[in-house]
Amino acid sequence: MIRIRRTSRRALVLGPSTAWGAMAVTYKLAWPTEQQAGLGVRIGTSALFFAVGTGLILHVRWVLLRELRQARRVARAAQSVLLRPPPPRVDGLSTAAVQLSADRGACVGGDLYDVVATEHGVRAVMGDVRGHGLGALGAVAALLGSFREAVHDEPDLGRVLRRMDRAFARHLRERADGEHPCGAAPSDPVTEEFVTVLLLEIRPDGGIFALNCGHPWPYRTAATVESLTRADPLPPLGPFPLPADLPALSCGPLLPGQSLVLYTDGAEDARDGRGRFFDLRQALGRTAGDRPRVMLHTVLKALKRHTGGRPTDDVALLILQNDRPEPPCTPSGARDADVGDSAARAREAATHPQPTPHT
Template sequence: MIRTIARGGARVGASRVWRTLLLVLPGLWVAAVLLWEILSPPQAQLIQLLAAAPAIACAGTGRRSCVLLGGLCAAFALVPVGTAGRDESIGTRCGTFAAILAVVLASYLTAGRRARLQRELESARAVADAAQAVVLRPLPPRLDGLALAAGQLSASRGAAVGGDLYEVMATAHGVRVVMGDVRGHGLAAIGTVAALLGSFRDAAHEEAEFADVLRRLERALDRHHRERSRHEHPASSATDPPSPVAEDFVTVLLLEIRPDGTVHALNCGHPWPYLLTPGQAEPFAQAEPLPPLGLFPLPEKLPLTDCGQLLPGEALFLHTDGAEDARNGKGHFFPLPAALTEAAKAQPVEPRDVLRDVFTGLQHHTAGSTTDDVAILVLRNDRPALSAPLGARGCDIGGSAAGARPATTDPQSTNHL
């Protein structure tokens, strides 16, 4: 399972080129200064430029190289080089020697401090990665007959988790899936992500009625907003203070995939998934969604959207709006349907390949600089074929065309709090 997508090979390649340049630059600098000193006119005195070589060595190769190269440069400063060097007095050469040693000492101490900071940064990153893995934990490659692949791309540099969330749970009520997008992006949205995912992981198992899972998420979001408001206004009274967090909202898509492949959905302002078949990508449902969580209270009745049946070998592509809203330098949106059609050419559709190809296309389209978090979840039905239930795709019911996918509200599937 792919959990986090890197920023692309271009940045890695540029970093390697830069490190290689820093390795060879000090030696090239010394050779150039010495050659220039030998070939320069008598009045030119350029040996002092050797003092820059140890500083460059410390920046690129570490303290050991700084000391070795600094000692070599200091020796060159004492030995007359070229016509200009022979005309220098011993006092001038000693002054140059002392200046180079001072640069070596300062660079050595600076490099030591940088090494300590680097170790602390690596330790902090390891702790952050462990914490982020708990919040947005990796999904297994297979779960209850479904093949899974998921990935997240944070708009905040250095962060592996942003404002997007996803989870897949195998429960006694079927496989339940959540995909969400918190208003805003990056590290500021992680608290909301953690609150919603924690609530979903409990509710998915405990609530027999699918609509009650969404109500649990609404209550968890409301509690999180109140707690955050009190934290931002510690001097407030017992009543909940007004706070900008009251304007925060979350788009949420919940799916319930039953053993026969029947899919029911509850959508609160989130993009609908795509159905992937070899060489084809089409919307999986087009019903009118509910408002995002946090803007308005959920209605008393929550009708389930009947999305039809996910047949064996078919795949669903769930995403956040960052995948569709990504723009390039010319302001053009990322052509997600075309990218999915191109990525879903395999027979059967391979979730990992789709995930990789779409993220690669996004990186190329945005030149590696996304402005919003992007989360993608691809799941393929690998269960054996069962007899198609009434209303499934491919069945001619009541004169409807074969192959039609119902995406309607089921009036018999309403739930009450």
């Protein structure tokens, strides 16, 4: 299979040059006006014509390849700024993340993620902009820029989401004004853009609080794999305004040793050649107890094997594992015994008061 692909690529590269040379030789040998010259002259001019045409085509190909390499370098630079890899540890949480673009050769897609340690706790975002490739880069930049600033300023997770919503709306207005100076038409694709966003806050005690706008809920993994919650998410950002009240949803604790796996729908919507969806939950079940990077490697390997190495949608994965030590606690039996002894002493003192000493 690999040899067939390489042969096809070589044919596509050498095909135009060969065709140009073949036409040049045919012209020089068969054209009536060229029959007046001798055979040696015609062969010589044909070879010269073939060499010049082939050189021109190869030069154009070299220029295009150079521009493609430059574009990829720019895309990699943009990725390092926008989707910068999270540090290995963030305030006691081990992290690992990856993003795969559906556009072949592209480095940046429509998915976004980040993890930031703040005085309010560790805050994470996972989002999916409609579309993929460089066309979604502006929306990703607007959303991540707003998130990275708001998580430090806003103690309330709902206010972080509102600032991201305003940044996305402002990006759409500016894009519409640039494409249609007189106003975007109602059927214009700009007016139909949306983004799904998941915001998480992991507090020092391990408590998880979340706001979800149309995004898949993450998985919480340990010995088993379960969805973080089954609550209905809010609508995606863009088409509908946010509700007036945005209380963060409490999703229980992230205990030491447990992991949260955030992902975009491209992971679960990936299909194989028979149209079967990728079972992300089953793949995570085979990584129980592993470190985040090992988990990520195992899941990516299974995903690429399922899709044949060519996913049809952008895929992003972010894993957060709680490595914080367990807080010291008194056993429940001893605590109950202490409470019982204190209550008994209080009843004894009330029933038999001690005499007051006389001086």
